[in-house]
Amino acid sequence: MKTTYTFLICFLFIYNTNSQEQYLTKNGVIKFFSSTPIEDIKAENNQVLSIIDTSTKKMAISILIKSFLFEKALMQEHFNENYLESDKFPKATFKGDILNFNKIGGLETKCDVKGIITIHGVSKEIVIPSIFTRIGNTIFVKGEFGLFLEDFSIKIPRLVVKKIAKEIKVTFELNHKPYKK
Template sequence: MNKLLLVLIFSISASVTSQTNEFIERMGQVTFFSYTSVENIQATNNQTLSLFNPNSHEIAVSILMRAFVFKKSLMHEHFNESYIESDLYPKATFSGKIIGFDPSDTGMQTRIIKGEFTLKDVTKPIDVKATITKTDNGYTITGTLDVMIDDYNIKVPPLLSPNISKKIEVSFNFNYAPYEK
């Protein structure tokens, strides 16, 4: 009897777990852009990990800072060593919830994602405007946000201050597929 009860509980929990409807993006794209009069700075990271649960409306993102690719190797070096300090702070994270999201809607939805963004061990609440589209196999979530470098203790030497924008535009594109556990 105990074995039958154990099998039944295991079957129910496995069924509930398989219905959690989680989606994963293992190679999401995050790009940042900084405009200055001297030189524009742009970098792209195609190794961003993200999980999305349409039922709970929750989303989580993990960004490896060293995975950003720059046009110039010197920019990559300065970004990781001087500004982001990637050895001390190897990743940035975001976790949040999509407000007003309807998982049964098969069209495109523009929603606000409320959450917390952590960069260099500084966590700040942010709201991100995003577009969520249901695809044949999952979801696509895209959006753009502005990050103020002063908010995250990114120090710029006074001599270089005119070359670095105080506001960085960050855009993202995640194509989620069903998460197989």
């Protein structure tokens, strides 16, 4: 009997970890733009998962590559099959620390998020300048940054090199709500 109680207490310990300090969204929006004189390419993903842990001041984002929608279906197919190889690398992820997290209040607060971004199987350290807004029990995060395709070994064939920008502009809007397990 005693052991059973001990077990129960132990399990309580395990499952009682800070549920109110985690904030999650399952429909965050990430867009990217490639702009060249010949062609503008843009895509949007509105099924981005993102989580913030306010106790550890950590943040993580998970993006399904196949959920990026393009204007032209053929572009989307090429993006998945030839560039991002989403069969091999289905997800892009980010995991990092929110710097100056304590400053965040109701107003828009500039905060850098520093961590590791993984795209196309290649990981790279990055600092993402973000704007945090905490109203009631939501944490809203938005921002904009650039990524270089060659950093993630995404090769562009010579024939289309003039149509795809070397630096891709990325914007994001993530509206986190308290995470209930």
